[in-house]
Amino acid sequence: MIKSTERDLAAERMDKIANILRDRRIARVSEMARILGASEASVRRDLVEMERRGLLRRVHGGAVAVGGIGDEPVFDDKTAMAVREKQRIAEAALAFVKNGDFIYLDGGSTVLALARMLTDRPRITVATNSLRVAQTFAASGPRTILVGGELRRISQTFVGCLSRPLLEKIHFDTAFMGTVGVTTDGMTTTDPAEADTKTLVMGRAARVILLADSRKIGAVSFVSAGALDLVDVIITDSAAPRKQIDAFRKKGVRVLAV
Amino acid sequence: MIKSTERDLAAERMDKIANILRDRRIARVSEMARILGASEASVRRDLVEMERRGLLRRVHGGAVAVGGIGDEPVFDDKTAMAVREKQRIAEAALAFVKNGDFIYLDGGSTVLALARMLTDRPRITVATNSLRVAQTFAASGPRTILVGGELRRISQTFVGCLSRPLLEKIHFDTAFMGTVGVTTDGMTTTDPAEADTKTLVMGRAARVILLADSRKIGAVSFVSAGALDLVDVIITDSAAPRKQIDAFRKKGVRVLAV
DNA sequence: TCAGTTTCAATCAGATATGATCAAAAGCAC
DNA sequence: GTGCTTTTGATCATATCTGATTGAAACTGA
Secondary structure, eight states: OOHHHHSOOHHHHHHHHHHHHHHHSEEEHHHHHHHHTSOHHHHHHHHHHHHHTTSEEEETTEEEETTSTTTSHHHHHHHHTTHHHHHHHHHHHHTTOOTTOEEEEOSSHHHHHHHHTTTTOTTSEEEESBHHHHHHTSSSSSEEEEOOEEEETTTTEEESGGGHHHHTTOOEEEEEEOOSEEETTEEEESOHHHHHHHHHHHHTEEEEEEEOOTTTBTOOOSEEOOOGGGOSEEEEOTTSOHHHHHHHHHTTOEEEEO | OOOHHHHHHHHHHHHHHHHHHHHHSEEEHHHHHHHHTOOHHHHHHHHHHHHHTTSEEEETTEEEETTSTTOOOHHHHHHHTTHHHHHHHHHHHHTTOOTTOEEEEOSSHHHHHHHHTTTTOTTSEEEESBHHHHHHTSSSSSEEEEOOEEEETTTTEEESGGGHHHHTTOOEEEEEEOOSEEETTEEEESOHHHHHHHHHHHHTEEEEEEEOOTTTBTOOOSEEOOOGGGOSEEEEOTTSOHHHHHHHHHTTOEEEEO
């Protein structure tokens, strides 16, 4: 047994680290050192190099996959909640997408779930203001148009007045929107710039579909993001209060509770 | 040339090396020397040659199959070469960034290296058309503005006429640009839409700094992306041909070879 | 807030790999 | 065979990698 054969090359170690992170999204230095059979010092050196190459992000105690959990805790924390419901809602929304369509995908975790289902649909065109949606389509997927704007880190979206000039040049068959809260008075969200962009988008879509899990139904946030009559369809989950659903229907909005 | 016998021997070795790497993706010099029954010195010479031909990537201790371990995705394939140079170029470029600046970061791996150095600089504003740059700043970093447009997957940038309306509203102190090739006639790149966006950006910057490793110097690609007089500074590495550098200087461009 | 614990970066020495150099070996032309 | 060129393998100084150590920094829980 030759000693050099036992020890991994740096490139080999980095590959294994990449694999570990692909599986777990996050790993501790100590874990990786144990798995690789290398010292923690070497693992750290590899992590520094890999971070420099943009392959991961280092955090105290370990590393996380880029674009993964822990990368943007605020955004992804929400994602983790009600995963089942969001998935079902996204599946229902998928039925509203046809090949050849021009659609808009808003920010938000439910809409992101829908985006993940579109990576094998090159025949549609997606416009979005969501960094996460763009990342989802980075390698392959629909024709992707990102409306510009200023990055709002908490939601990982591009918002503000700079989004306007581009948005005003395009129209959509269907806009799939997320929201923080929706009542019969309309949608509300936390950030004025975000709200402004949302309203503008909905005005430019032939059909607006709101994806809102039951916790959003009846909830109210800081700033109005458009009246309810902008919305054609609301897709929510079966835990949504019957009363609210009926109220929406009375206002002429189609509601699907999946 | 009738030296066919020697060449066959060398070619044979290289062929075996290629086979080993096809199987394992990564191999040590010592291993390969043992398998081939040749000295490590010979193996190294073969590896140098094969790397020159782009058949593999050399790492300390051995070699990696291209497209294999530690080799980065499509976008970064070219990047894997000249990592050191790109890093040094980016470091030199960093000196041109002041707090409070409004800068533009183009797509391209060298510019991306610069972006990674700016993640702890919240006091500047960065506009970019690069998805990779936006991702780099997703968690923290400068104020980030993404100019919209259509996603061009091969470069991971947003380009085309939809970028225009937003770009025409903003100005930059400094634009850091990448390129596929640059000569005294100006810059060239592979894609017309990409070129269009580049030209527009350079016209809106008070100062344009071109980051181009030596392989770009003197290279020519498909479509013009602006004349040389748009550029104020070129930062390249010391392997850039003296003649070209002098020609650039004669045209009034400041050239830094780091 | 604070103390205790974990993790980190910097440094060092030993091990390993590398490039440069050079002489021997092999191929080739005559 | 001789003379020339190319290739090869060995040697050695230098560069790089690795793992251990240590003081500093960051995190944790009360």
